[in-house]
Amino acid sequence: MPSLAVPGPPGGLRAAAAQTLLGRWADSVWSGARSAAPSQPTLPTGYPELDARLPGGGWPACGLTELLLDAPGCGEWRLLAPALRTLTAQRPVVCVAPPLQPYAPALQALGLPLQRFVWVTPPDPADAAWALEQALRSGSCGAALWWSEAALPMWRRLHLAAREQGCLLLALRPLSARLQPSPAPLRLACTPAAQGRLEISVFKCRGPAQAAPLRLRLPPVAATLTTPPDHAVARAAPALAAA
Amino acid sequence: MLWLALHLPWLPLEAVASGAHALPRCVMAERVVLLADPAAQAAGIRPGMSIASALGLLPALLLLNRDPARERQLLQLAALAASRYTPQLVLGEQMLQLEVRGSLRLFGGLQSLLRSLHRCIAALGLKPQLGIAPTATAAALLARCAAPGAATTPARMHRLLDALPLREAAPELFELLHGIGCRTLGDVRALPRRGLQRRGGGALLSLLARAYGDAPDPQTWFEPPREFVQTLELMHRADDMGMLDGAAMRLVQALAGWLARQWLAASAFSLWLQHETRGRHAQPPTRLRIELGQPSRDAAQLMLLLRERLSRIALPAPVYGLQLRLDEAVALAGHAAALPFGSDRGGARWHDAAQDQQNFLALLDRLSARLGAMHVQRWAPCADHRPEKAAMALPAGDAPARAVEPPPRPRPAWLLPVPLRLAEHEGRPVHGGALVLHGGPERIEAGWFDGAPVCRDYHVAEGTDHRLRWVFRELRGAQPGWFLHGLFG
Numbered sequence: 168m169p170s171l172a173v174p175g176p177p178g179g180l181r182a183a184a185a186q187t188l189l190g191r192w193a194d195s196v197w198s199g200a201r202s203a204a205p206s207q208p209t210l211p212t213g214y215p216e217l218d219a220r221l222p223g224g225g226w227p228a229c230g231l232t233e234l235l236l237d238a239p240g241c242g243e244w245r246l247l248a249p250a251l252r253t254l255t256a257q258r259p260v261v262c263v264a265p266p267l268q269p270y271a272p273a274l275q276a277l278g279l280p281l282q283r284f285v286w287v288t289p290p291d292p293a294d295a296a297w298a299l300e301q302a303l304r305s306g307s308c309g310a311a312l313w314w315s316e317a318a319l320p321m322w323r324r325l326h327l328a329a330r331e332q333g334c335l336l337l338a339l340r341p342l343s344a345r346l347q348p349s350p351a352p353l354r355l356a357c358t359p360a361a362q363g364r365l366e367i368s369v370f371k372c373r374g375p376a377q378a379a380p381l382r383l384r385l386p387p388v389a390a391t392l393t394t395p396p397d398h399a400v401a402r403a404a405p406a407l408a409a410a
Numbered sequence: 411m412l413w414l415a416l417h418l419p420w421l422p423l424e425a426v427a428s429g430a431h432a433l434p435r436c437v438m439a440e441r442v443v444l445l446a447d448p449a450a451q452a453a454g455i456r457p458g459m460s461i462a463s464a465l466g467l468l469p470a471l472l473l474l475n476r477d478p479a480r481e482r483q484l485l486q487l488a489a490l491a492a493s494r495y496t497p498q499l500v501l502g503e504q505m506l507q508l509e510v511r512g513s514l515r516l517f518g519g520l521q522s523l524l525r526s527l528h529r530c531i532a533a534l535g536l537k538p539q540l541g542i543a544p545t546a547t548a549a550a551l552l553a554r555c556a557a558p559g560a561a562t563t564p565a566r567m568h569r570l571l572d573a574l575p576l577r578e579a580a581p582e583l584f585e586l587l588h589g590i591g592c593r594t595l596g597d598v599r600a601l602p603r604r605g606l607q608r609r610g611g612g613a614l615l616s617l618l619a620r621a622y623g624d625a626p627d628p629q630t631w632f633e634p635p636r637e638f639v640q641t642l643e644l645m646h647r648a649d650d651m652g653m654l655d656g657a658a659m660r661l662v663q664a665l666a667g668w669l670a671r672q673w674l675a676a677s678a679f680s681l682w683l684q685h686e687t688r689g690r691h692a693q694p695p696t697r698l699r700i701e702l703g704q705p706s707r708d709a710a711q712l713m714l715l716l717r718e719r720l721s722r723i724a725l726p727a728p729v730y731g732l733q734l735r736l737d738e739a740v741a742l743a744g745h746a747a748a749l750p751f752g753s754d755r756g757g758a759r760w761h762d763a764a765q766d767q768q769n770f771l772a773l774l775d776r777l778s779a780r781l782g783a784m785h786v787q788r789w790a791p792c793a794d795h796r797p798e799k800a801a802m803a804l805p806a807g808d809a810p811a812r813a814v815e816p817p818p819r820p821r822p823a824w825l826l827p828v829p830l831r832l833a834e835h836e837g838r839p840v841h842g843g844a845l846v847l848h849g850g851p852e853r854i855e856a857g858w859f860d861g862a863p864v865c866r867d868y869h870v871a872e873g874t875d876h877r878l879r880w881v882f883r884e885l886r887g888a889q890p891g892w893f894l895h896g897l898f899g
Contacts, residue, residue, distance in 0.1 A: 237875075238877065239824050239897055239899065240822070240823075240824055240877045240878065240879070240898055240899055241877055241899070242878075242898070242899065243899050244823040244899030245898075257763075258770075259770055265824075267825065267826065267827075267897070268801075268824065268826075268827055269789055269823065269824065270789075270797075270800075270801055270821060270824060270825040270896060271789040271790055271792075271800070271801035271802075272791045272800050272801060272814075272816050272817055273820075273821035273822055273896075273898075273899075274789075274823060275791055275814075275816045276816040276817070276820075276821060277823070281788065281790055281791070282788065284789070285774065285786060285787070285788060286788065286789060286803075287781065287785060287786050287787075288785045288787070290785070294780075298780075298781065301773060301777060302773060305769045305770065305772065305773040306766075306769060307766045307768075307773060308770070308773075359875060359876035359877050359878075361876055388870060
């Protein structure tokens with residue numbers, strides 16, 4: 168039976184030659200077993216377990232990244248806080264269409280500099296997309312966050328604008344958006360789990376598919392959650408009676 | 411001295427024309443064609459024709475009456491817009507003359523200044539002919555004759571002037587001089603002066619002396635108004651915003667030039683839309699006030715803010731005129747230039763922090779102009795124990811508030827504007843399933859001093875979906891019970 172293999176040097180030598188070639192063309196040849204080498208710079212997430220799962224070891228520093236949550240309050244701020252802290256040290260962040268009122272003392276406690284955050288609450292999704300595109304095109308923002316319910320056709324355009332201007336665009340969308348196509352190179356679905364963990368499944372990324380979701384331990388919202396509840400009264404009642 | 415003369419041959423048409431028009435047009439004065447646009451010229455219509463012969467050639471011709479007052483006004487707007495290039499400016503007959511020797515360095519040389527000037531004049535909707543020479547009169551002559559080339563030295567100016575054709579340069583004496591064999595200004599200069607003077611060429615001789623630099627050439631400088639209020643009547647009533655754009659652009663260019671000349675930057679300006687002032691449809695003018703977080707004198711930025719605002723309002727009535735008025739201005743001597751590293755795109759980009767900051771403030775202005783200032787905010791913590799009063803929204807352009815220590819106990823990243831009343835099941839609050847209380851309580855009792863007292867025990871609670879909520883139990887007040895107040899993000 169004729170061999171289909173191209174005649175060449177014996178096995179050992181062939182493998183060595185392949186290795187040399189791979190070494191020489193490391194940027195162009197994808198070996199299949201590892202995540203693709205990032206073509207764009209990345210930003211550490213602040214969680215080593217998550218960094219290990221993401222191509223390039225962090226959030227893409229520019230372009231669209233999708234985070235799917237079933238409702239606000241899943242732990243998204245604690246997940247994003249380390250990266251946002253790094254970003255806001257250089258450039259401001261624009262948050263478009265937050266689902267509820269952001270609470271300043273809590274964000275401050277997460278170490279986020281509030282004077283570097285601008286909150287835009289446009290009346291409708293078209294205005295939101297406009298505001299976001301303006302923010303991206305101005306080239307002066309480090310990141311833009313958009314809480315969006317709508318499946319809009321302008322995602323690709325925004326993604327390209329973000330990539331061109333070197334800006335991180337984070338779209339926070341409902342879990343139902345998982346089945347919709349998206350131009351985002353990185354998509355994650357987050358569901359809260361017991362014991363203050365966040366279950367993250369990276370269901371789209373450059374590189375091999377990841378079967379098991381990551382159960383990431385987020386920093387607890389308060390130290391009291393791990394210690395027995397104390398019954399101390401936080402603030403004494405005003406001493407009116409004493410008068 | 412280096413003079414730049416802008417001759418505006420189309421000014422009579424540009425002053426009365428309204429935007430792009432499909433029909434061939436001509437401007438007439440005293441029942442005679444004064445100026446015909448290229449489409450009309452192609453049909454054979456020449457200046458000096460009577461209306462009847464022009465209409466005979468082209469029945470569809472659109473006849474416009476000359477309006478010298480509008481021409482003067484447009485020329486003044488052009489002078490204001492061009493005064494960003496030099497404070498030494500002279501207005502002439504369809505002519506602007508600028509002395510730019512002192513501005514060359516600031517604008518990066520003659521070529522770059524010319525490019526910028528061309529953009530500025532084109533934004534006003536004008537098509538100029540350019541003349542450059544060391545004397546004002548020579549520059550004007552070169553511009554009027556549309557002579558190619560720039561005369562930056564006296565020798566070159568002499569050569570260019572000598573070659574100017576007599577028909578354009580000296581139309582009054584053209585017949586006489588042509589008859590004795592003169593074709594160019596150079597030929598006229600070679601004639602004996604006394605003979606020419608006797609035959610009525612005195613004015614031409616003194617013009618030549620001033621042009622060639624042999625006689626002094628004093629000028630009356632253009633003085634800009636002390637305050638910026640410019641009105642522009644529209645040629646046609648405007649029913650939608652698109653028709654206002656060109657007129658608004660003329661006013662904004664003039665404003666930007668005026669500001670640059672005074673070293674100012676606008677921090678607030680108003681555009682008044684004038685409606686019909688008498689009759690049944692009389693209506694007071696509509697005012698659009700634009701405030702800038704970052705004062706600017708960049709025409710593109712001012713126009714962008716104005717366009718955003720114009721596109722968002724509905725006109726109450728057709729517009730017949732525009733008035734642009736500068737309300738507030740601050741001194742601004744210019745921005746520090748960045749070192750030229752920023753051009754390297756891709757790879758490691760050099761971020762110029764000052765430039766970024768400026769771009770960001772311009773972005774905030776743009777967002778507020780379209781969405782309204784209450785939709786572009788920053789949040790800042792306040793020193794108050796009551797959770798609903800511990801944060802406040804500020805306009806995004808404001809200075810940061812005073813620093814406040816974050817509370818030592820957990821606070822949710824999302825706060826409900828109004829606490830949501832929760833159902834109770836076996837003494838425990840329910841929100842999409844029974845809640846498990848973690849930690850707490852944190853008692854917050856405050857507000858007895860300003861009439862909005864709260865007395866609550868706050869807990870962190872986990873639901874069956876493992877989301878963490880901030881719930882409280884009302885201890886006093888009309889409705890005791892459990893409430894949801896926030897979500898931990």
